[in-house]
Amino acid sequence: MLACYLTTFCSSALPVSLPNFPDATNTIKIKMVLSEHTDPETIVDNLARMNIRKKSHIHSLAYASRFATEDIPKYTLPESSSEARVAYQMIHDMLEFDGSPAKNLASFLSTWMEPEAEKLMLENLAKNLADQDEYPATMRIQDRCVSILSHLWKIPSGQKAIGTATVGSSEAVQLGGLAMKWRWRDARKAAGKDVSKPNIIYASNAQVALEKFARYFDVEARVVNVSEKSRFCLDVEKAINVVDENTIGIYVIMGSTYTGHYENVEAMSKALDDLEKRTGLNIPIHVDAASGGFVAPFASPNLKWAFDLPRVVSINTSGHKFGLCYAGIGWVVWRSSEYLPQGLVFQLHYLGGNEATYTLNFSRPAASMIAQYYNLVRLGRKGYTDIITNCLTNARLLSCALEKTEIFEVVSDIHRPRGQFYNSQGKAICSPATDYTKNSSFNDGLSVVAFTFSRRFKEEHPDVEQQFVVNLLRARGWIVPSYPLPPDCEKIDILRVVVRESMTEELVELLVSDILWAVNGILEEGEHFLSKHTQPSSHNRAEAFTSDKKPDGKHVYSRECSQLQVVDCASAMAAQPISGFAVDPDRRGFGRPQISASEGRLRPSLREYLKDPYGKYLIQRSKMLQTLIYLIGVITLLKTAYSFGSWVKDTFFVDKESLLKYQIDSKSAYAVITGPTGGIGQAFCDELASKGFNLILVGRNQTKLDKLKDSITNRYPAIRLQTMISDAKDTTPENFSRVAEAVAAAGTVSILVNNVGAMNELYGTLEETSSEELESIIRINCIYTTLLTKSILPILKKSRSSRSLILNVSSASSYGPGPLMAAYASSKWFISGLSEAIRLELRGSNVDVTCVCPGFVKSDMCQLPDAADPVVVAQQTLGKVHLKNFSPYWQHAATFGLLAQLPGWLKDRLLLTVVSQAGKVHNASVLEHRKDN
Ligand SMILES: Cc1ncc(COP(=O)(O)O)c(C=O)c1O
Numbered sequence: 001m002l003a004c005y006l007t008t009f010c011s012s013a014l015p016v017s018l019p020n021f022p023d024a025t026n027t028i029k030i031k032m033v034l035s036e037h038t039d040p041e042t043i044v045d046n047l048a049r050m051n052i053r054k055k056s057h058i059h060s061l062a063y064a065s066r067f068a069t070e071d072i073p074k075y076t077l078p079e080s081s082s083e084a085r086v087a088y089q090m091i092h093d094m095l096e097f098d099g100s101p102a103k104n105l106a107s108f109l110s111t112w113m114e115p116e117a118e119k120l121m122l123e124n125l126a127k128n129l130a131d132q133d134e135y136p137a138t139m140r141i142q143d144r145c146v147s148i149l150s151h152l153w154k155i156p157s158g159q160k161a162i163g164t165a166t167v168g169s170s171e172a173v174q175l176g177g178l179a180m181k182w183r184w185r186d187a188r189k190a191a192g193k194d195v196s197k198p199n200i201i202y203a204s205n206a207q208v209a210l211e212k213f214a215r216y217f218d219v220e221a222r223v224v225n226v227s228e229k230s231r232f233c234l235d236v237e238k239a240i241n242v243v244d245e246n247t248i249g250i251y252v253i254m255g256s257t258y259t260g261h262y263e264n265v266e267a268m269s270k271a272l273d274d275l276e277k278r279t280g281l282n283i284p285i286h287v288d289a290a291s292g293g294f295v296a297p298f299a300s301p302n303l304k305w306a307f308d309l310p311r312v313v314s315i316n317t318s319g320h321k322f323g324l325c326y327a328g329i330g331w332v333v334w335r336s337s338e339y340l341p342q343g344l345v346f347q348l349h350y351l352g353g354n355e356a357t358y359t360l361n362f363s364r365p366a367a368s369m370i371a372q373y374y375n376l377v378r379l380g381r382k383g384y385t386d387i388i389t390n391c392l393t394n395a396r397l398l399s400c401a402l403e404k405t406e407i408f409e410v411v412s413d414i415h416r417p418r419g420q421f422y423n424s425q426g427k428a429i430c431s432p433a434t435d436y437t438k439n440s441s442f443n444d445g446l447s448v449v450a451f452t453f454s455r456r457f458k459e460e461h462p463d464v465e466q467q468f469v470v471n472l473l474r475a476r477g478w479i480v481p482s483y484p485l486p487p488d489c490e491k492i493d494i495l496r497v498v499v500r501e502s503m504t505e506e507l508v509e510l511l512v513s514d515i516l517w518a519v520n521g522i523l524e525e526g527e528h529f530l531s532k533h534t535q536p537s538s539h540n541r542a543e544a545f546t547s548d549k550k551p552d553g554k555h556v557y558s559r560e561c562s563q564l565q566v567v568d569c570a571s572a573m574a575a576q577p578i579s580g581f582a583v584d585p586d587r588r589g590f591g592r593p594q595i596s597a598s599e600g601r602l603r604p605s606l607r608e609y610l611k612d613p614y615g616k617y618l619i620q621r622s623k624m625l626q627t628l629i630y631l632i633g634v635i636t637l638l639k640t641a642y643s644f645g646s647w648v649k650d651t652f653f654v655d656k657e658s659l660l661k662y663q664i665d666s667k668s669a670y671a672v673i674t675g676p677t678g679g680i681g682q683a684f685c686d687e688l689a690s691k692g693f694n695l696i697l698v699g700r701n702q703t704k705l706d707k708l709k710d711s712i713t714n715r716y717p718a719i720r721l722q723t724m725i726s727d728a729k730d731t732t733p734e735n736f737s738r739v740a741e742a743v744a745a746a747g748t749v750s751i752l753v754n755n756v757g758a759m760n761e762l763y764g765t766l767e768e769t770s771s772e773e774l775e776s777i778i779r780i781n782c783i784y785t786t787l788l789t790k791s792i793l794p795i796l797k798k799s800r801s802s803r804s805l806i807l808n809v810s811s812a813s814s815y816g817p818g819p820l821m822a823a824y825a826s827s828k829w830f831i832s833g834l835s836e837a838i839r840l841e842l843r844g845s846n847v848d849v850t851c852v853c854p855g856f857v858k859s860d861m862c863q864l865p866d867a868a869d870p871v872v873v874a875q876q877t878l879g880k881v882h883l884k885n886f887s888p889y890w891q892h893a894a895t896f897g898l899l900a901q902l903p904g905w906l907k908d909r910l911l912l913t914v915v916s917q918a919g920k921v922h923n924a925s926v927l928e929h930r931k932d933n
Helices: 002-011 040-049 084-095 115-123 136-152 169-190 208-216 236-241 265-279 367-405 455-460 466-475 505-525 527-533 538-546 568-574 606-611 618-652 679-690 702-715 733-746 771-797 822-841 870-878 890-901 904-932
Strands: 014-017 027-030 162-166 199-203 220-224 247-253 285-288 312-318 330-334 346-348 355-357 408-410 448-453 482-484 493-498 670-674 694-699 721-725 749-754 804-809 847-852
Touching (some): 136 330, 136 367, 169 199, 169 208, 169 247, 199 208, 208 220, 247 265, 265 285, 367 505, 466 493, 618 890, 670 679, 670 733, 679 694, 679 749, 679 870, 702 721, 721 733, 733 749, 733 771, 749 771, 771 804, 771 822, 771 847, 804 822, 822 847, 890 904
Parallel strands (some): 199 220, 285 312, 670 694, 749 804
Antiparallel strands (some): 014 027, 312 330
């Protein structure tokens, strides 16, 4: 109802009066649409005009109205006083809208101090650092701090540094610059030279305080653009190129506000030494160590950047950054009083004594300076080293975690092994196994993580902007600024996180989790996700929190900070929790880390994950899975291709020379063939004879044997041929010894073809087949073949040919079950098994073993349409004896090959159908034959 009212109210043209400032009586018309710029105060004012609510420029005294009796104006001084608790409550409530400093990842400023430090600050809140005579103890503390810092910054022994506390580095930088300007001017004047065109050199990554110096103090800024090669910092070569006689000095930055990189003070110093040798120009260096002044001495104690380089004349630092103090303290130190021109020092007498002052601010709170001394005393070198190392460790963890997502690449380098740096064309380097706490293993720098969408991510998702991530993170309370790197690297837009003492590993985990939540959400839901979690007018709302109105009714903002600095409005936004939002444990997608269902956190700890990159991130897991599936696919494909290739080769390739090795010379070896008088047996005899083998035909019917002998002798008169009677049903030892003796007497025997075999006369089940027939089949097929092989084997081993061969004739029925011919089929399984076994047993001997498995072969008894021609089968078989086990007829090989690929149930059905059909045809033809006879 109210919303409806407001919408109508605001979207119509309304006369809106400005707040009740003395001169603000004019009325203006504003056409407003609620989704655009909406000024809450104006709305409330209008409501007030309609007597719905009091005017907005008056504080509505929420809790405080219990005690207050009168309105308190916002923009003008109240005429009367207020109760202390009223004023307190009112201001306290207002400040509740500020953000959570711990989640402000944009700021370098310290947001936590120990209670003892706070106590000291409270006790000394009233002290003015300007009042040296009144507070001599405070002054001594300042001197001690300057002395401690100068030693920390390696002042050469015997040299006495001079310095002062400032409000921050901004003031300290001005003082450092001023001192250089005055020294340059004094020297130029003394030499009678022009002093009208001083210039100062710094890189384009400089903080605004440096720009201010140049502008405020009328010094030409020679800004050296940064490049990827110079690691987004001062390029020493380029800097040297712009030095001239009017250069008052060079600002070198220890660490860059953008990426945390340290500029190379030592290289700059050396280059200036060379220049001095060449030109006589003596250019000093002021090190802007706003952050690095409290980081480098502890994390990189061997780095040369401070007073150990004689060219460094002054250094500034911010005590409220990595000096770990609350806002309001900075330092500037000169290597000796010689570098602070006396013209900058004012002697004052009006506070009671004789005081020297050379700061820009006169009165300053002493409390933060005292807190600085507390930290120095309390922490000592060890304490600072531990804290700074911890910040760097967490920054490295964050960097590596971000890189591991592959959504981002990290532009800062502190997580990279020493000497390896970001390369926008190359692969991001992160070494998960390294001990992240070991500063010496990594590049020097601030605990700052500057990162950007990876090239791959940008290619895959060109529509996703980094700003989306920033906005979504804000919805979660995080302030992560996004901005382009300075010229000439503006094309790289970075997100930046300053890892301060308050940024625990836990927070790093949460941050990574939330970053992935944001990216994942955008990828899955697009803009809808963005609008669901952020508010379209967020920026305006944010401004509303921080804006103040001058009496002329215009908004004014304190925006002197550069875009890199904390924008408080953002923190104000951050303070607005998005109601009803919770981490969704089931969110899936690009680069999502493992999130435990209960907490929405990264589990196990980031640190462990990074040590174990094959650990728990889903992205990693899914990648592994993908690789595995890919590998399995490739292996299966290769295997299939190989099997198919082998099948084609085995099926279609016939080696015409394959029998040569079983001859002694061209034609004198014998081949023994059992069951030679019909079907494939006869075809084998023909084929072997054609290849010049002498034959021993072993059968039970002399007439048939003689007939066969005549037929072969007629066609191949050159070969010798013997016949031998042996009934395969006779498995007595005498039968085998007789055959063996005869074979041995024949001469050199190198081939045994175990062709003899028996099959059911009629297809039928086991029950339908007589026991005698079953036994006879098994006896002939299994026992006879086995024992004959055993008795001939010694002869084959002694053969004079280079090799001997046992060729066992099995059957295609050995490839699968053989219903309706159980004894036959399983006896052929036996033959295949026997062949395999003795093949292995005879490995290393001169005897080869092969097993051929023909399907239906044409004969008097088998006239099936797809039955193979026995001659073809024999030719193919004898051309493939180099194989272990094969089907000699390609149509059968294809059929059985396909059958083998089918699922078992289908194979069974097909087999049964095919064999039943074949059985019927076979049985009919046998019965017909019987009738005819
Ligand atoms: C390199 C550098 N110099 C100077 C400053 C200004 O320091 P302060 O905020 O202490 O005035 C900053 C602040 O971020 C900085 O990063």
